[in-house]
Amino acid sequence: MxxxxxxxxxxxxxxxxxxxxxxxxxxxxxxxxxxxxxxxxxxxxxxxxxxxxxxxxxxxxxxxxxxxxxxxxxxxxxxxxxxxxxxxxxxxxxxxxxxxxxxxxxxxxxxxxxxxxxxxxxxxxxxxxxxxxxxxxxxxxxxxxxxxxxxxxxxxxxxxxxxxxxxxxxxxxxxxxxxxLSNYDFVTRMFNRTSMETEVKKVLDRMLTKEANYYFLFIDLDQFKVINDTCGHIAGDELLRQIADLLRSLFSKDDIIARLGGDEFAVLFTIDTLEHAIRRTSAVKEAIESYRFEWGEEAFKHSLSAALVELDASIDSVSHLMSIAERTCFESKRKGGSELSVYNYTKQHIDKTHQQMRIIPLIHQAIENDNFTLYYQKVTPIVEESEIKIELLIRLIGIDGKIKPPGQFIPIAEKFHIITEIDKWVLRKAFVAIADMPDNVEFSINLSGDFIAKSSAAELIKQYVSEFNARPSQICFEITETSAISNLESTQEFISSLKPLGFKFALDDFGTGTSSYEYLKKLSVDYVKIDGMFVRDIDKDDISQKMVESIAGIAKAKGIMVIAECVETMESLDILKKLNINYYQGYYDHHPENLSNFRP
The missing domain is CATH 3.40.50.2300 (Response regulator)
Structure with a gap:
């Protein structure tokens, strides 16, 4: 500080x-x-x-x-x-x-x-x-x-x-x-930030061997500025020296203690359990807050805000650890100071990560061995029309032959950035299917934000059009609102490159973003798919109904067709009809089934 x-x-x-x-x-x-x-x-x-x-x-x-x-x-x-x-x-x-x-x-x-x-x-x-x-x-x-x-x-x-x-x-x-001077703090004669970061890196480099349980304590003195303002910087430096001596007395010679700068200190220490680490940190906090700093005829007591971080495999760098510690300490400050906040990656979270990691080889095998399959769900017009619309949905065929829904593998593929290969698989299979379909069938294909962000995405689709003899006028690409917002410039370039060829675009899960209407103005899309969280309870929740009505009104003012997702009851459909929604999709009309069953 x-x-x-x-x-x-x-x-x-x-x-x-x-x-x-x-x-x-x-x-x-x-x-x-x-x-x-x-x-x-x-x-x-x-x-x-x-x-x-x-x-x-x-x-x-x-x-x-x-x-x-x-x-x-x-x-x-x-x-x-x-x-x-x-x-x-x-x-x-x-x-x-x-x-x-x-x-x-x-x-x-x-x-x-x-x-x-x-x-x-x-x-x-x-x-x-x-x-x-x-x-x-x-x-x-x-x-x-x-x-x-x-x-x-x-x-x-x-x-x-x-x-x-x-x-x-x-x-x-x-x-x-x-x-x-390059390794030690001049005022306190203890390690400086550079030396502490070097020691932390050594620990992180050998974290896989799990030689011991390491903990990082981040300390920020509260109201330190009071000393500097009332007694001068000489007094402030003397307080820092005395706090440094107090910290040395509270930890062993094997523990690493440093002044990071200003009134911030840090300790890297080992102890058997998190419970004991919290106990030791609480003792340090009590000792410092009980300490009286005397200057001239005046005596001062100080409180401190602290953060305790348990080092584990989830912390991948020194800067990551420092960021965690500073944010955790900020929480202590935000609560008014004189607080200890503890950050640790729980075993439950680590186990969940390990389970996710086991899915990754299955995804790679599915891509290599063609162990995915395409399902479809109807997109039904409120007013009957000759054109047929369906959305393509991917499923993973497990080793046991059972079908895994996208929720079990798509988030993991996105997290570990292998979703683009799944997008390519879907595009190839979809374009092959479209080539054999009548002209009045429109396929909706979901694309990930990672795929759209790639500069080669539009060119790859053009290549597939030529390779599989597909008709762009029968294809609508669905882009989630969150993906579009995260990659707005890439999304705009992607749409502007493909739209002249006849491709259509839908903004999926609309309404989940923080500035939905603003982005609706910026993106040249043909459809808006209202997120199911607004549609599912539209017959029971007046707020949801107003949201759907608002979205539909804005979209239609811009000449955009509106699709309501997750329609599950006749009552919901009746309300959507009154709101002049163009299309609906959901279990009320059709449960997803294998694309091989589709008959135009």
Whole structure:
């Protein structure tokens, strides 16, 4: 946590002026110089001219996404030191964000305490890195000077031998000092953040051997700023030294203790169970909060906010652990301080992950051995028409020959990014079937967000059209609202590339997003499929009925046909007819069955 800095600059990048205003308002207490950009191109110009200290970057922007902006920034060696924090409404893009150089992310809507804490954390880290770089530059300069001196003194070695030895000793002392400063905190004489991260990485690297149960304790002193403001920074440094000595007395010599920066400390320790780890942490908390810090005639007591994290295979990197610890500690702060929050991956969650991992080989085998099969469900018009609509549904044939519904394997395929291969399998089989169908049959095919996001997706479909002699006018691609929102730019490009060929598009599960109507305006779709959670109880829930009525009204105003999913009763269908819905789909009319049974 930064206690006092010269004025620094923050660049906020978001295409939405409202979001920009929110960020600027939240960061006002930092008294920073705010730089504003509403596009990626503008942001790059500002960075070139102003060189900000930190960048807060929206991940989803038109024309040039936050990912592209970050990649461009980091490509310039002059900008590699600038920390970039991403703003996002979904965690699905976070892994890619880190891969292009981001140091952290903040979930929308932005909470002011979290935003300030994250900015402070990375500004502090940047200050420490700058100090280390400066120290390294000093060392390099000293080395160059001394080497030159050695060369000069060699000519008169006998007369200046005593001075030369003295200079060599001076260099060695400086090297030792700089080496110490790069690994230890100057104020507390304990490990610094860099050293702690090195030790954590060692533990994570050997986590598979499970030599011991490791726990990471993150400590943030509450109201530390009171000491600095009332007694001065000398008193603040003395308090930190005394807290460091107290922590040393509470842990063994084998435990790793560090000051991460500001008033934040961390301990990496081993103990047999989580229960005992919580007990030890509670004892540490009690000891620190009972400690009296005396300065002059005044005495102070401090409370602390703490986070305890159990290390396990779910934590895949040092930055992941630090992010978890900081967020968990933030929960303690949010509760008013003087709290201990515990984060641990439960055995139940780990067992669930292991069960999911066992499904992955079955999915690969199904792709290789053609162990999937296609089902279909009718999409029935409210008003009778000559065209026949069906939705294709995939099923997995298990080793025992039993049919597995999509809920047992599709989420796992999406989580481990093998869903694209399933999409390709469905497309090939569907295009073969469509080629033999009459012209009045329309097939709806579901596509995943991963598939649509690939730049080659549209070209692959065009290839399949040619290869299987399929007719685009008989094909409607269904894209879920959440996938479309997550990959808005890719979805728009995908639709605009294929729509001129005659393909139709449906926005599936509509109504589950946070800004549904806004995205309905941005996407050129032919159908909207209202999510079943609104339709299923439409005959019993007035709110659901109003939602369906609203969605239908907006869609029809834009010339979009409306399909209601999950229709299970005659009463529901009667209401949908009154609302002038175009099509319905559900168990009331048809239970899914194998595509081989379909007769136009």
């Amino acid at each position: 930064i206690n006092k800095l010269d004025q620094f600059s923050i660049l906020a990048v978001d295409d939405d002026p409202t979001n920009i205003n929110v960020i600027v308002s939240h960061l006002k207490p930092l008294n920073a110089k705010m730089l504003i950009a509403t596009s990626g191109a503008t942001a790059l110009d500002i960075i070139k001219a102003k060189n900000p200290d930190i960048i807060i970057l929206d991940i989803n922007m038109p024309n040039m996404s936050g990912i592209e902006v970050c990649r461009t920034i980091k490509a310039d060696p002059k900008n590699k030191h600038i920390p970039i924090l991403f703003l996002t409404s979904s965690e699905t893009d976070i892994s890619e964000a880190f891969s292009v150089g981001a140091v952290d992310y903040i979930i929308k809507p932005v909470r002011p305490e979290e935003l300030i804490a994250r900015v402070n954390t990375h500004l502090t880290l940047g200050t420490l890195v700058e100090s280390l770089n400066h120290a390294n530059a000093m060392l390099e300069s000293v080395n160059e000077n001394l080497e030159q001196k050695v060369a000069d003194r060699t000519k008169e070695l006998v007369s200046v031998n005593v001075n030369l030895r003295r200079e060599i000793d001076e260099r060695r002392r400086l090297q030792d000092k700089l080496s110490y």
